[in-house]
Structure formats: C-alpha cells, structure tokens
Amino acid sequence: MFEILGKVEFFLSGICDENVLYFAAEIINRKGKGVGELKKRIGVALWGIPLLLFLSYMGGYFFLVLILVINGMALWEFYTMFRNQDIHAPRIIGVSISSLYLLFSFFYPQYMLPALIMVAVIFLLVHLSPQKGMPSRNTAFGMSGFLYITVLLALLINLVNHFEQWNPTAAMDTTHAGGSFVIVLLASIWICDTAAYFGGKKLGKHKLAPNISPNKTREGAFFGLVFGILSFYGIGKIFLPNLSLQDALVCGSIVGIFGQLGDLVESRFKRNAGVKDTSTLLPGHGGMLDRFDSFIFVSPFLWWYFYLKQFIIQ
Numbered sequence: 134m135f136e137i138l139g140k141v142e143f144f145l146s147g148i149c150d151e152n153v154l155y156f157a158a159e160i161i162n163r164k165g166k167g168v169g170e171l172k173k174r175i176g177v178a179l180w181g182i183p184l185l186l187f188l189s190y191m192g193g194y195f196f197l198v199l200i201l202v203i204n205g206m207a208l209w210e211f212y213t214m215f216r217n218q219d220i221h222a223p224r225i226i227g228v229s230i231s232s233l234y235l236l237f238s239f240f241y242p243q244y245m246l247p248a249l250i251m252v253a254v255i256f257l258l259v260h261l262s263p264q265k266g267m268p269s270r271n272t273a274f275g276m277s278g279f280l281y282i283t284v285l286l287a288l289l290i291n292l293v294n295h296f297e298q299w300n301p302t303a304a305m306d307t308t309h310a311g312g313s314f315v316i317v318l319l320a321s322i323w324i325c326d327t328a329a330y331f332g333g334k335k336l337g338k339h340k341l342a343p344n345i346s347p348n349k350t351r352e353g354a355f356f357g358l359v360f361g362i363l364s365f366y367g368i369g370k371i372f373l374p375n376l377s378l379q380d381a382l383v384c385g386s387i388v389g390i391f392g393q394l395g396d397l398v399e400s401r402f403k404r405n406a407g408v409k410d411t412s413t414l415l416p417g418h419g420g421m422l423d424r425f426d427s428f429i430f431v432s433p434f435l436w437w438y439f440y441l442k443q444f445i446i447q
Contacts, residue, residue, distance in 0.1 A: 207421045212228075214412075217406070226275075231282070293314065333354075341353070357392075358390060358393075364385070
C-alpha cells in the first residue's frame with residue numbers, strides 16, 4: 134500500500150507541475166491577467182485529482198461510482214447546451230436510464246447488447262410524449278448523447294473489470310491492475326494535451342481543424358502524439374511494470390490520435406451549440422464533459438484492442 138502511495142505522490146507532483154505550467158503560460162500570454170482564474174483551476178485540481186486517482190485505482194464499486202458521476206454530469210451538460218438551439222432532449226429520463234445501463238453493464242456485462250436495445254426502445258417510447266420543440270429531433274439528440282457518452286464509458290468499465298483476465302502478463306505482480314491502467318491512461322491524456330498545447334504555441338504554423346478549433350495546429354497534434362506514446366510507456370512502467378512495449382505503443386498511439394480527435398468531436402458539438410464550455414461546474418475548468426472528452430472517446434478503441442488481443446494471442 135505504501136509503495137502505491139509513493140507512486141501516486143510522484144505522479145501527482147508531475148501532473149500538478151504540468152497543469153501549473155499550462156495555466157501559468159496563459160497568464161504570461163495575457164501579461165499578468167487572469168490570476169484569479171489560475172487560483173480557481175489549481176484549487177479544483179488540488180482536491181479533484183487526488184479523488185479521481187483514488188477512485189480510479191481502487192476499481193470495482195469505487196470506479197463505478199466515479200463513472201456514474203462523470204456520465205450523469207457530462208450527459209446532463211450535453212443535453213443542456215443545445216437548449217438554446219430549441220433542442221430539448223429528455224434530460225432526467227436520459228440520465229436516469231443511462232445510469233441504469235451502466236449499473237446493468239457492471240453487474241451483468243454479458244447482457245450489454247440486449248440492454249442497449251432496450252434503452253433505444255425506451256427513448257422511442259419517450260418520443261411519443263408531449264414535449265417542447267421537435268420531438269423527433271429531441272429523441273435523436275437524446276440517443277446520440279447516450280451513445281456518445283454512456284456506451285463508451287460502459288466499455289471502459291468492462292475493460293477495467295476484465296483487465297487482469299484479458300492481459301494477465303501486464304497485470305502480473307500488480308495490485309489493482311485495472312485501476313493502475315486507468316491512472317496511466319489519465320496521465321498520458323493530460324500530458325498529451327499539455328504537449329499539444331505547448332508544441333502548438335511554440336511551433337504551430339498549420340491549422341489542424343480551423344472550422345472546429347482554430348487554435349489547434351498540426352504541429353501541436355504531432356507533439357501530443359509523441360508525448361502520448363512516451364508518457365504511456367514511461368508512466369506505465371511505474372504503475373504496470375510488466376506492461377509490454379507493444380501495449381504501451383498501441384495504447385499511447387490511441388491516446389495521441391483518438392484522444393485529440395475526441396477533443397475535436399466535443400469542440401464541434403460546442404461550436405454547433407454556440408457555447409464556449411459545456412458548463413461552469415468546475416471553476417476554471419469548464420464542465421465535466423470538457424474535462425473528460427478525450428477519456429471518454431479513447432475508451433472503445435482501448436476496449437477493442439485488449440478484447441481482440443486475447444483471441445489473437447490464443
């Protein structure tokens with residue numbers, strides 16, 4: 134236990150340094166303005182990061198609670214930000230049945246697909262109820278949010294719960310291997326984002342997706358990819374000493390490519406909704422979906438990799 138606490142302390146110091154550098158750079162760019170914003174960001178990070186890492190590492194019911202919170206808040210934000218476009222997805226029903234789906238996926242993973250079909254039927258039945266705006270469009274957005282956020286998080290739960298079974302070599306001699314994998318994943322996403330930011334600031338010349346996120350550059354994306362791979366390998370060796378080079382390269386590449394694409398997907402939604410952040414839930418950080426967009430989007434690709442790997446090895 135003390136060994137793990139030491140690893141977490143080392144990890145926290147590194148992540149806090151990355152975030153402080155990130156936000157300090159913004160203040161320098163603004164010539165000293167925004168100190169209050171920096172304090173808010175650091176304040177949220179000081180309590181949020183340790184709690185996030187603890188729940189992730191413990192796995193099981195702890196990780197389930199974390200995913201339920203992320204899903205509920207992110208899905209509520211997704212539904213809410215389109216209200217100014219006269220799209221009224223069923224928020225209460227959507228969050229409720231998505232939470233039930235996650236619980237069902239956790240306790241009865243073998244029935245995830247039948248449960249998914251049942252959720253779709255429920256959305257279609259809700260479609261018949263009196264509601265604001267155009268009911269068909271409301272239902273379409275309700276189902277889209279469920280697929281985009283809840284189903285992808287359900288796959289992550291499934292991966293964490295089966296990590297030791299699907300990848301016994303990496304899990305060897307490691308307590309809470311699934312939780313340790315999540316910590317490595319979170320760290321590599323944060324470092325990838327930070328590297329993309331600084332790489333783009335210093336060397337960025339070619340826009341990556343100007344119609345979606347004007348500040349992102351191809352050079353920044355390349356830096357994010359490289360550091361996503363390097364960080365997954367380096368931090369992976371701390372928390373999962375037996376993680377293979379192949380696993381680190383594949384998972385790091387997934388983070389570097391699809392993590393950044395996930396950020397663009399969320400940016401597209403926000404641009405269409407006409408909002409800067411999905412909410413003001415986390416002072417200085419935006420909303421829950423703003424913080425976990427990449428984390429959500431990489432989940433199915435990681436799930437497919439480890440799920441298929443067990444059959445290829447056999």
